[in-house]
Amino acid sequence: MSEKAFIIQSSPHFQDKDxxxxxxxxxxxxxxxxxAASVYFFRLRAIGLYxxxxxxCLLTEAIFLWIRKKPFQSLWDGSVVITGLLLAMTLxxxxxxxxxxxxxxxxxxxxxxxxxxxxxxxxxxxxVGRAFLQTAFPVAMTTWLPPVxxxxxxxxxxxxxxNLKFQEAVVQxxxxxxxxxxWGNTGGCIGETSAIALLLGALLLITKKTIxxxxxxxxxxALTAFTGVFWIAGPDKYASPAFHILAGGLLIGAFYMAxxxxxxxxxxxxxxxxxxxxxxMVGLVRLFGGFPEGVMYSIxxxxxxxxxxxxxxxxxxxxxxxxxx
Amino acid sequence: MKTKTFPHGIHPPxxxxxxxxxxxxxxxxxxxxxxxxxxxxxxxxxxxxxxxEEVFLGQKIGEATSLFSASVHASVSGKVLSVDGHNHPLxxxxxxxxxxxxxxxxxxxxxxxxxxxxxxxxxQIRKKxxxxxxxxxxxxxxxxxxxxxxxxxxxxxxxxINGCECEPILTADYRLMMEYPDEILKGAELVxxxxxxxxxxxxxxxxxKKAFDLxxxxxxxxxxxxxxxxxxxxxxxxxxxxxALLGREVPRGGLPFDVGVVVQNVGTAKAVWDAVKTGxxxxxxxxxxxxxxxxxxxxxxxxIGTPFQAxxxxxxxxxxxxxxxxxxxxxxxxxxxxxxxxxxxGTSGILAWSSPKPTTEFSCIRCGRCVEHxxxxxxxxxxxxxxxxxxxxEAENWGALDCVECGSCQYSCPAKIPLVHxxxxxxxxxxxxxxxKSA
Numbered sequence: 225m226s227e228k229a230f231i232i233q234s235s236p237h238f239q240d241k242d243x244x245x246x247x248x249x250x251x252x253x254x255x256x257x258x259x260a261a262s263v264y265f266f267r268l269r270a271i272g273l274y275x276x277x278x279x280x281c282l283l284t285e286a287i288f289l290w291i292r293k294k295p296f297q298s299l300w301d302g303s304v305v306i307t308g309l310l311l312a313m314t315l316x317x318x319x320x321x322x323x324x325x326x327x328x329x330x331x332x333x334x335x336x337x338x339x340x341x342x343x344x345x346x347x348x349x350x351x352v353g354r355a356f357l358q359t360a361f362p363v364a365m366t367t368w369l370p371p372v373x374x375x376x377x378x379x380x381x382x383x384x385x386x387n388l389k390f391q392e393a394v395v396q397x398x399x400x401x402x403x404x405x406x407w408g409n410t411g412g413c414i415g416e417t418s419a420i421a422l423l424l425g426a427l428l429l430i431t432k433k434t435i436x437x438x439x440x441x442x443x444x445x446a447l448t449a450f451t452g453v454f455w456i457a458g459p460d461k462y463a464s465p466a467f468h469i470l471a472g473g474l475l476i477g478a479f480y481m482a483x484x485x486x487x488x489x490x491x492x493x494x495x496x497x498x499x500x501x502x503x504x505m506v507g508l509v510r511l512f513g514g515f516p517e518g519v520m521y522s523i524x525x526x527x528x529x530x531x532x533x534x535x536x537x538x539x540x541x542x543x544x545x546x547x548x549x
Numbered sequence: 550m551k552t553k554t555f556p557h558g559i560h561p562p563x564x565x566x567x568x569x570x571x572x573x574x575x576x577x578x579x580x581x582x583x584x585x586x587x588x589x590x591x592x593x594x595x596x597x598x599x600x601x602e603e604v605f606l607g608q609k610i611g612e613a614t615s616l617f618s619a620s621v622h623a624s625v626s627g628k629v630l631s632v633d634g635h636n637h638p639l640x641x642x643x644x645x646x647x648x649x650x651x652x653x654x655x656x657x658x659x660x661x662x663x664x665x666x667x668x669x670x671x672x673q674i675r676k677k678x679x680x681x682x683x684x685x686x687x688x689x690x691x692x693x694x695x696x697x698x699x700x701x702x703x704x705x706x707x708x709x710i711n712g713c714e715c716e717p718i719l720t721a722d723y724r725l726m727m728e729y730p731d732e733i734l735k736g737a738e739l740v741x742x743x744x745x746x747x748x749x750x751x752x753x754x755x756x757x758k759k760a761f762d763l764x765x766x767x768x769x770x771x772x773x774x775x776x777x778x779x780x781x782x783x784x785x786x787x788x789x790x791x792x793a794l795l796g797r798e799v800p801r802g803g804l805p806f807d808v809g810v811v812v813q814n815v816g817t818a819k820a821v822w823d824a825v826k827t828g829x830x831x832x833x834x835x836x837x838x839x840x841x842x843x844x845x846x847x848x849x850x851x852x853i854g855t856p857f858q859a860x861x862x863x864x865x866x867x868x869x870x871x872x873x874x875x876x877x878x879x880x881x882x883x884x885x886x887x888x889x890x891x892x893x894x895g896t897s898g899i900l901a902w903s904s905p906k907p908t909t910e911f912s913c914i915r916c917g918r919c920v921e922h923x924x925x926x927x928x929x930x931x932x933x934x935x936x937x938x939x940x941x942x943e944a945e946n947w948g949a950l951d952c953v954e955c956g957s958c959q960y961s962c963p964a965k966i967p968l969v970h971x972x973x974x975x976x977x978x979x980x981x982x983x984x985x986k987s988a
Contacts (some may be wrong), residue, residue, distance in 0.1 A: 229886050231873050231904060234970035236956030238561050238717060242963045244911040301911060343912035343964075386893040436917070490917030490928070532933075541926045541948045542788060543801045 244342075246304025247485075250434045254425030255309050255480065261408050261418035262313065265371035270414045274309070276321045280328030281308035288337040290489070303342050307331055310350035313415020314473060314520070315357070316512060318367045327353040347527045348484050351520050358520070368411045381411045384471040388463055389516035399463060405470035416473040423497040426479040435483035438492070442499020443478040444469060450507030462511070463515060477519035487527045494533035501526045552755050554779035555789040557924045559957045561880065563635040563756060567846040568839045573724045575850050576863055578625045580650050580742040582854030583635050584610065585643040587810035588893040589690040591617030596646055602629045605657040607830045610646050612969065613679070619692040619894075620682040622656075624770035624832035624852035625650040638857075638876045638883060638890045645891070648854070665741060671697075674825055675741040681824030682831045682894075684815035687711060687785070688877055693817055697743040699806050705744040706809040708796060710737045710818050712760065713755040713778060713785030716878025719898045722815050722837040724848045726753070726760035729819050736818030739825050741772075742809045749773040750794050751815075756780040782880060783955040787812045789924050801951055807840055831894060838864045842871035842901035851892050858888040860899055873904040880956045911964040919958035919968060925951050929958035929968045936975035941982065944975045952976065 257503045274548025285304040288460040289296055298304075311331050315324055331353025339345040358365045370381040384400035387393040393400075404410050408418025414424075429435040455462045468474065482488060482502055489498050502522045587593035588905035594611030604623040611621030627649045635645035652970060663669070669677075678695035697761075699705045710733065714722040726733060737749045751768065753761045755777045765775040778784050778793050788799045790812060797808040805812055813821070816835055825830040832853050840847035844865030851860055857874070861867050867874070876896050919929035927948045935944035952972045959968045 230871070231885065231886050232886050233873070233904075233907070234967055234973070235884075235954070236875065236960050236969065237875055237881055237882065237884070237900075237904070238879045238956075238960055239908075239965065240559075240561075240960075240961050240963075243908065243961050243965065244914055247914070247916070247963055297909060298912070303563055303914075333797070341912065343914045446954045485916040488915075490915055490920050490930075538928060538931075538947070539920060539926045541951050542924070543798045543803065543951070544926070544948075545800070 227402070245301045247434055247463065250429065250432055252302060252309065252433070254428045255306070257421035257424045258313065258415050258418060259309065259360065261421035262414040265373055265408060265417060266317040266369070266414045267372050269369070272321055273312040273315050273317075273319065273324050275412060275513075276324045277328045278305065278308040280325040280468050281305070281311070281332050284329050284332040285337070288333065288341075292337070292341075294341065297521035298342050301342065304332060307336065307349045311353045313476060314350065314354050314413045316365060316367060317369045317414050319364055323357060323361055323364055327357040330356040334378070343486055345486055346530070347410060347524055348487050351481060351524050354520055355524060366477055370411050371407055371409055371417070379413070381517065383412045384410055384467075385516040389510075392464055394395045394461055400471065402466055402470060405467070413473060416476045419470045419475055422479060423473040426475075427500050429479065429483075435479065436488070436495060438495045439483045439488060439499045440478040442496050443474075443482060443503040446500040446503025447474065447507050447543050450504055450512070454511060468507070468510065472517045473519040478502075482526070487530060489530050489537075491534070491537055493537040493540050496532055497537070498526050498530065501529070552777045552779045553752075553793045554781055554784065554791045555924060556763070557922050557926070557957070558781045558783060558789070559779070559922050559960055561717050561820045561960060563780075564879075565756075566847055566883050568720045568837050569723065571720070571724070571846065571848045573721070573728055573835055573848045573850050576852070576860060578650050578654070578852050579855050579859040580631070582624050582648050582650065582852060583645050583837045583856065584621055584624060584648065585637050585645040585855040585889040585891065585893060586611045586621055586887065587643045588621065588853070588895060589619040589638070589684040589692055591615070591619070591692060593644065594618060594621045594846060596632050596644065597705050598629050598632065598646060600629050600631055603627070603628060604648065606654050607657040607660065607832055609680075609682070609830070613682075613692075617692060617695060619684050619694075620680065622830040622832045623648060626653055626655040627651040636887070637888045638885060638893060638896065640883070657830075662827050663825065666825045667742065669739075669742070669825065671743045671745065671919055674739050677828070678743075678821055678824045681820070681829065683817065683820045683824055684831070684894050685814055686820060686834055686880065686894065686897070687814035688895050688897050690893075693813070693821065696811060696813070697740055698809065699744055703806045704809060705746045705811055706748070707795065708737060708741045708744060708746045708749045709751060709790060709810055709812045710751040710773070710815055711785050711790055711812055712751055712757070712764070712815045713790060714757070714778075715754060715785040716880055716897070717780045717782075718839050718900055719837045719850050719878050721837045721897060723757050723760055725815050725835050726757070726764060730763050730767050732819045732822045733815050734767055734773055735826075736822030737773055737813070738771050739821050740811065740813055740818060746811065751775040751780045752784075752790050752794055754778055754780040754784055776870060776926075782957065783953070786924060786953055786955055801948070809903070811843055834892070834894060834896065835965070836892065836896050837898040838897065838900075840875075840900035840902040842868045842903055844868065853894060854891045857885065857887065857890055857892070857899055859910075860892060861888060861901065867901045868903065870902045870903040873902055875900040880960070881954060908965045910966055913966060916963060918961040918963065922957040922961045923954060924955060924957060927952060929972060930966075932975060933966060933968050933971040936971045936978070941975065941979050945979050949979060
């Protein structure tokens, strides 16, 4: 008889090759076109923001892991790199690097680690960092620059949505052309301006099933419907749904932030409610709120409801009686 | 014809190429067999023989002790060497009868051949099946006599014969369908008579088109309908197959009886036919020996009680680097710590390969893939958390007991969390609490 002892392990003995780091690396790869676009449009300012955010996020994560006596494994799972990239991408090009670093520390420390690290946070960490900066340094966070590719002689410059809200761009006929929004040759947070670059990455994420297509679909659907109604009723006063989709942070939010697995629901019904909720919130803020842009707050707001949605709309177990009465 | 299927599930690599064309070979009976008294779902059998006694091939050596039990038979003729505890594929030592094979295969003289088995009434069929110790050969080894005795208040209208073989790597059921199509269909007809059902449906996954064509062609003479179902795991899980073929949902905690259905595996159908037609008791079964660590993968008909070592030796032995040996399929099979365990009635395969080091476990990132793939509509990640943090009532509330342990969740988990392990632990704890309460 063989004396050799084999491994005893719980079934199943087959496992899919996909893993958490692979998912994270796919997201990072998907972000690269938009990162490249931001560097093209904002040059050194973009590079400076990326470096400071990435270094600050990684350091903060490392310090927290050390304090919490956790293995350093999660430093390399890629999630903190995504947080750093996304935070940098949602910052205005004029922001000083100190503020970017402060935002990064808040994103990782308050947005992620205080909840217990990867998988336990309620809010999207990058957006927590950004929301902090927006509240604490509102002027710095709303001072814009035109991209270096745009021949505008100006020290400051309004974003397409700022123009729409505060300059009555539709009435004045100064609305940023769709074409410019599509390529990204316009003002805004460094990573959000180029729609084509963001969509390129999104295509990868959807074909590889890294993100749930229902989330961006629901957001775009709700926003189109919401802004569409007003546009049809008053095209001389309201911008078109196409403008709302391509302008500001909608695309980066819908494809890269609302889809964050940790902070989005896990079942069909809950996913649709979450996504439609974000879309409607964005429409409400943009059309009737005090801010020109509402993507960040809409996502954070709907993040709040995720645990509740997950509990309320749990899937029906096979053989469970349908609620008929 | 449109292939039928169920929602969710996964599609793991099939890995059936190495044995799919290998005909079933009769494994030469070994010099010694070890026959455990407990090879089935339910209570163990009571040994009927003592050390030194001579037994015939197919003779009953263990008596079913209760309704939920099955009798056990000698798989060789020869002398009883011992009646004591022996290693068992399920992990714990089990009271077993060890027989020395005299090499003559003297058949038990009391087997009765029947001329017209289809004229039997349900009770006669059930008695034959019970006497032969037939259990479900798909893996769970539920006593078949119980399964073909529907409660009075639950009329059965449909018998489903399960030819899915959705577990990767295994091909023994496919070979049975290719080589014994008539026996399977005749056994199915006997099950139909015993349960009083109106019709018989056979479900075969569409990666086994040849078996479908063959059975479809033969079925006409046996009032059975053969259907292709989609190649998807776990298509062969009882509740999912019923849903795929009939659109009926077995109620939570219920049995197929509750929706008028009895499901039998193809191997079981053949065993029923053998038992009723010839009186042959269940002393051998078909199994696949495969995996990268097996030198000559084969499909075998092996005597119950053959040590795994003798089985793998007949397949060229296993590689030096093999560190994982599984009884059953790769999705639901049980890992073995050595080869000194016998083939039992539930052994659908013996697989061996060298498994890489277990991957590091990550935190759950709530990607929802386990929910997307669970064929029962459960939330495995939530169940895992409830069990881990000892919130058993919540785990039960979220359907822990509905889990069939198919492994689809863990297969698709990118964080490599042993979800099935946690849920199984929770199920055991919930059940033992229930037993304590009722005691």
